[in-house]
Amino acid sequence: MKKKKKSFPKKSALLLTASALLLIGSTVGSTRAALTYYSENYSAQIEMQNIGVSLLENGDVVSSQDFTSKNQKEVKDGELLTGLLGKDEKFAPGKKYKEELSVQNSGNIDTFVRVILTKSWQNKEGKKNTTLSPDLIELNFLTANGWVVADQQTTDERTVLYYTKAVKAGDTTPALSDTLRIDPKIATDVEKTVKDNTITYTYKYGNYTFHIDAEVDAVQTHNAKDAIKSAWGVDVNVSDDETTMSLQ
Structure with missing residues (x-):
């Protein structure tokens, strides 16, 4: 008898993009954020309405993706960094x-969650700048509370x-980060101009924006080892009661 192949939902995911204009000495009006989302199709084994995921910033839900009883996607659109200054x-x-970034399970089944954060810079024309290091955008990660950084999947940018x-x-994870900081050495790179015996110094990167993209994924805990491999393409160890997991 041929063994029936298991199928799993790929993932419930939301993609959030935040950008803040780096104007040295700027006011709060220079901070802006935008949100975009995407979702992937689910297999028939688990109905979409069971899985929901929300991203919280400093305790408040800034974005979420859930499904109604009719499998209609419901998206909450918000803004990041509005309280930065x-x-x-x-x-x-x-x-x-x-x-402080954390993830809430806004669905009705238990899930495991993953977050991918991508940092980048753009010039005043909106083009990505590859000469500025993403390391200048510093998020302080918290890894003594259940969160773990996947070193083999992590780069300077991601x-x-x-x-x-x-x-x-209904539960919410502990915060995966607690502070955001821009390395002050970016403000030490100045350009000198001389005109009519007047010397002017301007910040080289004064009109640049830094960007943080946060992708949040969730998969069900049932048959979690196979579900995570199917959805995320990674091998994990899962406890017998499917309440904890670890990367291989």
């Missing part, structure tokens, strides 16, 4: 700003994190 506060490279505990329906 206080009233009339100027952006300061080197200062640590509160940026960080991949897995939460190693199953997230029950």
Whole structure:
């Protein structure tokens, strides 16, 4: 008798993009953010309505993707970094700003979750700049609370994190980060111009924007080892009760 092949939902995912204009000495009005989403088709074995995922910033839901009983996608669109600066506060490279990112299981089955964060720079024309290092955009990751950084999948530009505990329906993970900081050495690169015996110094990267893309994925805990391999293409170890996982 031929063994029936298992099928699994690929993933419930949302893609969130945040950008902030790096104007040295700028006001809060220079901070902006935009959100975009995408989703993938699910197999017939698990209905889409069972899986939902939300991204929280400093305790507030900024974006979510869920499904109604009729398998209709419901997306909550919000803005990131709106509370980055206080009233009339100027952006300061080197200062640590509160940026606590966490994931909520907004579906009705237990799931494992993964987050992929991608950092980049763009010039004033909106073109990606590859000479500025993404390392200048510093998110402080917290890995003593169940989150783990997948070193073999991580580059200077991209960080991949897995939460190693199953997230029950309605529960929220601990924060995977707590602060955001731009390395102050970006403000030391100045250009000198001389005109009519007047010397002017301007910041070389004064009109650049830094970008953080956050991709959040969730898969069900049932048959988690095979489901994670199918959805994420990675090999993991899963406990017998399917409440914890670890990377191989």
